[in-house]
Every structure is written in C-alpha cells, then in structure tokens.
Amino acid sequence: MSKADIGLIGLAVMGENLVLNMESHGFTVAVYNRTTSRVDEFVAGRGAGKNIIGTHSVEELCAQLERPRRVMIMVKAGTVVDRVIESLLPYLEPGDIVIDGGNSQFQDSSRRTAELEEKGILFIGTGVSGGEEGALLGPSIMPGGNPAAWPHVKPIFQAIAAKTDAGEPCCDWVGRGGAGHFVKMVHNGIEYGDMQMICEIYQVMKAGLELSNEEMHEVFARWNTGVLDSYLVEITRDILGYRDEHGEATLDYILDTAGQKGTGKWTGIAALDVGQPLTAIAEAVFARCLSALKDERVAASDVLDGPGTVFDGDRAAMFDDLEQALYASKIISYAQGYQLMRAVSEEQDWGLDFGAVALMWRGGCIIRSRFLGNIRDAFVKDPELPNLLMDEFFQQAIEHGQAAWRRVVSTAVRLGIPMPAISAALAYYDGYRTDRLPANLLQAQRDYFGAHTYERIDRPRGEFFHTNWTGRGGTTASSTYTV
Numbered sequence: 452m453s454k455a456d457i458g459l460i461g462l463a464v465m466g467e468n469l470v471l472n473m474e475s476h477g478f479t480v481a482v483y484n485r486t487t488s489r490v491d492e493f494v495a496g497r498g499a500g501k502n503i504i505g506t507h508s509v510e511e512l513c514a515q516l517e518r519p520r521r522v523m524i525m526v527k528a529g530t531v532v533d534r535v536i537e538s539l540l541p542y543l544e545p546g547d548i549v550i551d552g553g554n555s556q557f558q559d560s561s562r563r564t565a566e567l568e569e570k571g572i573l574f575i576g577t578g579v580s581g582g583e584e585g586a587l588l589g590p591s592i593m594p595g596g597n598p599a600a601w602p603h604v605k606p607i608f609q610a611i612a613a614k615t616d617a618g619e620p621c622c623d624w625v626g627r628g629g630a631g632h633f634v635k636m637v638h639n640g641i642e643y644g645d646m647q648m649i650c651e652i653y654q655v656m657k658a659g660l661e662l663s664n665e666e667m668h669e670v671f672a673r674w675n676t677g678v679l680d681s682y683l684v685e686i687t688r689d690i691l692g693y694r695d696e697h698g699e700a701t702l703d704y705i706l707d708t709a710g711q712k713g714t715g716k717w718t719g720i721a722a723l724d725v726g727q728p729l730t731a732i733a734e735a736v737f738a739r740c741l742s743a744l745k746d747e748r749v750a751a752s753d754v755l756d757g758p759g760t761v762f763d764g765d766r767a768a769m770f771d772d773l774e775q776a777l778y779a780s781k782i783i784s785y786a787q788g789y790q791l792m793r794a795v796s797e798e799q800d801w802g803l804d805f806g807a808v809a810l811m812w813r814g815g816c817i818i819r820s821r822f823l824g825n826i827r828d829a830f831v832k833d834p835e836l837p838n839l840l841m842d843e844f845f846q847q848a849i850e851h852g853q854a855a856w857r858r859v860v861s862t863a864v865r866l867g868i869p870m871p872a873i874s875a876a877l878a879y880y881d882g883y884r885t886d887r888l889p890a891n892l893l894q895a896q897r898d899y900f901g902a903h904t905y906e907r908i909d910r911p912r913g914e915f916f917h918t919n920w921t922g923r924g925g926t927t928a929s930s931t932y933t934v
Contacts, residue, residue, distance in 0.1 A: 455481035457521040466525035468586035481515040513542035520547040545571030557629030573600035578635020580816035589613035591816035592622035595631025613815025626801035640718030644784035647735035647872040668692040681820030709739040734871040757867030775852030776859035783876035786839040806830035
C-alpha cells in the first residue's frame, strides 16, 4: 500500500472535514485521534472506500507518511498542542513538517517555530477559516511559520482552499513565526465585529420597528444582493427564515447569552499591546460579556427605566438607513483590523502583504464579503496605505452612508436600544477625522496629578514639558509616556 501524502491528528469537526477535502483532491491522508475508536468510526463511516489510512498511535501515523513527513494537528489550542508535538518528535527526523491548524495564539506559534527549528523540524502555524462547510468544500487558509516548509505544503493547501471567482486560491504564505495565526486572529476579531453589528441592526428591526422574522428575512435577502453581499448576511437571512418541524421560528427560542472561544479577546489584547484603537471589535467582545449576565439583566429590566418611546418614522426609509449604517460600520471594523495588522507586522518585521490577506479572505472564510475585493484593490494601488478610510472607494462609501449612519445611531439612542459596536464605529470615524482631539486636556490632567509631562504644539515632537500647576510641586517630572 502506498504511503500517505499527509497525516492529520484530531478528528473533530474541522479535522474530519479537512481530511475529506484533502482526499477529494487526490491526496492520501493518514489519520489519528487520541480516542482511537473515533478513527475506526470515521474510516468505516464517512471515510469508507476513500484513500484514508486509519492509525491507532502517533508512531503508526508517522510510519505511514511519505518523506518529508507532513503532520497536521487539529486539536484544542494551548498546552494540548505542545503535548501532541512532544509525542511526535521521537518519530520525526530533520526536514519533517509539523502543522498546527487550530486557533492558537500567535505568540505560541512564534515560539514553536523557533523551538522546532532548533531540532531540525519545520513548523507551520496556519489559520483555517470557514467552519464545517468551509473545511469540507474549501476554507480560507493562512499559513505562517518556517518559510522552508511552505513549498512542501503549498500544493495541498492551495488545492483544498476556496477559490475566488477568478480561480485564485484563498491561501498564500503570510509570514514567519506567528504571522499566520495572527492574521487568523484578526480575521476572527473582525468576525466578532461583523456579527455584533448585524445583531444590533436585528434588534433595532425587532424591538424598534417591531418587524416579524419573515419581514426581516426579506430585508436581509435584499441586502445580500447589494453592498452587504456577504456570508454573514446570507446566513442571517437563512436563520430569520428558518422554522422547525412545528412551524416555530427557532431563533425566537434561542437563549440570548453568547459564548466565545477567545480569539476576539486576544485581538483586543493585541490592539491594546500596540496602542491601536480597535474600538468596534472590542465593543463586540464586551457585548458578549454583557449578554452572559442574563440573570442580572432580567432583574435589572424590572427596575431600570428606559425612554419609553416608540419608532414613529418611515419604516421603508429606515431600512435604507440601516443598510448604510451596517455597511459603514463594517468598513470601520475592517479598517481597524488592518490598522492592527500593520502595527504588529511592523513590530514583528513580518512584512505582511495586506492585499494578499484580503484575497485570502475573499472566499471560504466567515467574513467573506463583496467589498474584500475593494480592500484588495486599495492595497494593490497603495501598499503603504495607512488606513482604509484614506482610499477613495471607502471615502466615497462613508460619505454616501454617513447621514444614514448618524440617523440610525440617533434613533437607537432615542429608543433606548443598545448599539455598542455601531456607535463605537461612528465615534472612531469622528475621532479619526478630527485634527484636534481633547487629549491636550487629558495630558494636562496627567501632568497635574502625576507629573507625566506633555508635548507642545509650538515645539518639536519629542520634547517634553512639565508645569507646576499648584505651585506646591517641584520640577521633577515622571518618565515620558507611551500610547
């Protein structure tokens, strides 16, 4: 029997479907799972009659692989990945390749790249996005790590990846160390923002406009044919139209407490670490945290009053406003994500190709949308573009939708409907376009109570000053500040 082209450890939802995807593209795959009965079930079930080799140990898996061995790990992020790698090392030799395809923290991938390189093993940390269906039919794949490994996995990854309308694979080399998992993390952060913004629009429709699920289904269906054409708008349309076997709307019976697996939080932490204003995405994370306080919210709803007003405007006009507000807010979410990627790329010396990132997200992944093509065009035109808002296409898009955006936020405030992500996106836009913010007062406050110093508009940047505001202080100043 011929040996396998690649091995995969971890037959959960993503792992299992990636195996079937690889096999459907002509690759023989060896598989292993810690619970070995799962291997037998898979090979005898969905894998029956296919070029899939079941194994019952890590040693057996490695023995089934062509050299250089390629082993992909699809297990829970964290120490579990390290334990699996340790279990593999006795059966690998220099030049073999270990691939972590889970949602690992990018710092862990940077560490693993360096540690395994010392042992002669090539490591790839790759983001894989698309969920169950994407893994089976074509995900977005974002590989980083040791560049020497890329030629050995490129034929497999680009074969199984989603393709753009032009046939381009939504997969390309991202950069050294943790670059691949970092880009996937930012993807997930933008995903958090997108989902929360859609939910805020849904709440305005449901609580403010008192629309039925069927009416909202029709609105989202129409939106998905225009500028909001995207996977998340598409599935929102489907969810709103779904009824169970009893004819009941399933959505209405789902508890309003949202879970999370950490990538949105990590994105927010990364932004704070490098001083980037990832406000819309951070608010999306906090919105999930607030949703989890279900019992407190129920109790508060009995004692805390809102405005008690109802929507009395033109509903049809409001639909158009909501569409524009969602579109503008989504642009801000992506703009913030790209700002973060630029800052960390410079810090880590990754040299990220932002146009290529947009291409990788154009198909297969959860945040795929029509305007990712416009993002790619923006960075092809100007690879040094500091912010998407400075590109002509996005300037015009915001200009077109700005009035509607403000009307929606104002309406939500008037009705007492929470809109944390969309209002944060608007606040960011207003802050970014303002040449003089009130941070001068903030710096005066910091200098007043802590002698933290400030810069002056009439002196060169980098010179710091301290004022003895009370007349009781001395001339000693604190250290300079960082953003």
